[in-house]
Amino acid sequence: MARHTRHSTLTPWLVTALATALTGAAGCTPDATSAQSGTRTTPAPGAAGIGDTLHPGLGNGGYTVRHTDLALRFAEDLKTYTATTTLRGRATHALSRFDLDLTGTTVRSVTVDGHKTTWTRSGQELRVTPAGPVPSGRGFSVAVTVHAPVAGPEEAQKLGTTAIGMVRAKGVVQTINQPSGAHRIAAFADHPDQKAPTTITIAAPSRVNAIANGELTATRREGAYTVRRFESRQKLAPELIQIGVGHFTVVERRGPDGIKLRHALPTGHVNDLMPQLDTVVPKALRFLTRRLGPFPLRTYGIYATPMGGELETQSLTLLATEELTKDGMETNGSDAIVAHEISHEYFGNSVSPRRWSDLWLNEGHAVYYEGLWNQEARGTDPADAMKSAYRDATAQLRKQGPVADPRLGAFTPKDRAPYGWGAYQGGALVLYALRQKVDEATFRRIERAWVAEHRDSTAGTADFIRLASRVAGRDLGPFLRSWLYSTKLPAMPGHPDWHTS
Template identity: 40%
Template structure:
């Protein structure tokens, strides 16, 4: 996510043909139960907002079904303050008997809903769209939900969803804002395949996650269709509409690399765009093959305050590359950070939002290693500084694997230093504890064994113990969940000034 500013190429299988394989896309309710979350009660007599019980976003997601595919049609009117017309089709598998079906959706107007082709009743409750189908849905039944709606880009942009750029729109849905754009099961535990059909004035270019399937002009408008080859979490969806140029080149193994920039910025940004193949090679040498069908950067002329790892097409602010004062190594490493997320957070998605440290800690780890090679601070310098601030970060934001909820009205305040450098510090300690060779094997196995899936902190700690042949229970209890930062293996002299105390309670010297 929000990093604050300062290979398969097979087509999408049909969900109805893949019914027996739907276990690969775990249902939200089963995932919640396996992660130890509190599953919400299924619909009763009165329409109510539901959730799968995520401790940080308790009303995100909905129990009772597993989404297999989204087909999202959006028609852009040519003004980025006017609502887009939308049609969202969802194919899913029921994992429980359902009298009602809840979707996450807000900031749009619904005009019609069908379930399996039959008109359905609907109402809003909180940020849920509550649908009553013409007949109840039985557990194990495939269902198709179609919602005709608008998607409104107006309103405060710090709430997430649509981002208004100088020439159109882009998306920033993390952590809980995809349902401000389209109806969905808006939790990363329920990944699905996506198709986007974007109709816009023919003077504009539309781009979305995945591979372009078609571009069809009809008079003054053009419809662009994109399809993902791998499943994706809703928070990683990306649609860009604007006066853009799409720049194509090849990455390692002939991987398609496509960058999206304002046409006016094409030449000035090229020195940065051409770096991506090298970034890919660098990460592949450490983690194995890049996990998706293509990659590129979307550089928007907008003031978001962060960069974002939307799947296959990372979102960046133009100012990161054009404002004076940022060292070259810094910009380079920020690009590497978002690319690292394609492995950590996108391919391997968090099962619950408290697993966020796995995303941000790993992206920060590889960003730091890369920055060191390019002239930035060394890994040891950055980790020593992080250690010195770690107790303060834990007090402010909670331990890395048990972060405090975001502040009311400030949803992205979840992305605090403790899940960035504070989490990278955990990885630094782990590498000291188990050795560099075991750590590198752990990293490769993690992204390989959980590719295209979701995984939890418990999964990571179990794999670390298996790879190292060590009982790491106490190590992870202290480093991931303790209020205070434990001693750093290999660096007994490091101190965290906010809490330098001995076991007996006497203050340690600074």
């Protein structure tokens, strides 16, 4: 999507789609025009990815996803599970074959429209060949059942990355999917650009509790098991799925503007944690809605686990129990982490990145609003943090690549590509520079328009540049691109005394 980067003017999606069509479909002669417009009638395989330059295998070409259903059944000891994902999709061109993303796990069955079908596996791709081609524009459903172990804590350590998938430790199960762990759990179109409304059903032994994104809409007993169904009416990217199973208590509250709050807290720690949550969460919600407009969700809460992690899993932020104690809040200032994660419900969850190189739109915003929160909560000046980030910028960006065009090769798995300095501090610097360039009222209008116009959708860097220019009433393209696509940042407007390394 980054048409102002070093990439060619053909969109990466089209390059991938064409390459796959040309090499993978013997006897087919698709032409560029029909492939692009989606009117190709000769069946061809869907592309293996959507053309994300940082994660080329993620997501799948040839179809859109209308709805995702994930049904999980855990073993009595919670060490293994069976998962069935059912995607309802629509073909964007006639499909002889299509892919889902899947790594690890044992495939038990694959059906298309209820009929058993043939499939093969190649790397992280599950290749599904229906009995007959799926015509362009036709809806279809594909269901994939897998069986797998829940990763233990040792395995989680070994991976050294945030994209673990499902992990079990200290008596709870949780998921850490970002950016590419969901397809370690079950088959998905594992890219935010293919997010869809999602139903998650968890069957777990009745001795433990279970929670997932969205609203609990049904509970039933099945012998020694309890089955709970959760609905996310807003589109949910697989990377933002949260599955909690274990000994925790769900506490409900009525939040500001009628937002329903529900927190899942380790049983026995409810009284330690709720006073902080009762103060910080409503305050952060009011702070953000005042700046940005209506909250994107009707239900929100925190899943506090002893295993820890900080992850903006949609409508159910994952946070370490120790961060939320009175002591943790006072010592670590973790109220700012809560504000950061809640801001992701706007930036990253409701407005999802179109490509992973757009990650600065998630993290840059979250860091920016965390700075404003700290200003309000403890009187710190956001300019101080920005001045020090600006000083480090050139050294960091030379290593990792520009803010909106990070170089994957610059990251090790431990760096959690593309979760580098550029997306966080670099992204916040871009927004700070924009705020210096335009006045406060205009900046606020840009931000509110961004989350309103792209609500429950996907958007990228070029969209942000366009929207900012339109709202400001002048072409901000050259200015923003000089910040987003350079390893040597321009002078900071309003701060001629700031220097970069």
